[in-house]
Amino acid sequence: MTQTKLVGIFGGTFDPIHLGHLAVARYVLTHCALDSIKLMPCHLPPHRASPGVNSAERARMVELAISAEPKLQLEPLELSLQQPSYTVNSLTLLKQQDPAAHLCFIIGMDSLQYFRSWHQWQQILTLAHLIVLKRPGYSAQDGDAPALLTQYGISLPELSTQPAGGILLLDNPDFPQSATFVREQLAVNPAVQAMLPPAVLSYIQQHGLYGCAVSAAKV
């Protein structure tokens, strides 16, 4: 009997990718025994992008952060589009590329709390499971989370035995990093540098992103 292929999809703004994102990916990869995880930066319309940080730069930072980890891969699907893509559309394409794989869309508890407002959220659950991580400051008792977990909650083995439609809540350690905090503090608070993978910090400093002064020749 062939083993079910489990593919994680980790969508996000990654503006910038931080150690919390990496910790999430590594934890899910190991704990859920996924075959791989695709990190999928979303396209941002120009008026929403951080000043001076475009989609190509966000993708490059993701590449730098995961370069030593072959099971973590950049998925550039949404970046080549001219407009923001709904998750349901991206998952439809990824499912078409690999119909036998069970897709597992990875989100934090903050995202689960408003998941029922996502475009065609029920359709998303026909294409993929959700793997949800605890996140400091966000309770499983708030927003959409209790109802969704009651209706769709599954256990770890069901990622393999069911093709889609379950929500697995993990009991992960706290990963306190947030991109909003990094963007707000990086230029003024050196302690925030510890929230970033070293190669990402170097890239930010060399390109003068997020209000940091340019520190060396560009790479």
Ligand code: ATP
């Ligand atoms: P921002 O502060 O700009 O909203 P973010 O740090 O939440 O950014 P995103 O790129 O928006 O990062 O996150 C992508 C996904 O990763 C979301 O589902 C989010 O819930 C999850 N996530 C990000 N950081 C963490 C974390 N520290 N712990 C658990 N989940 C996280």
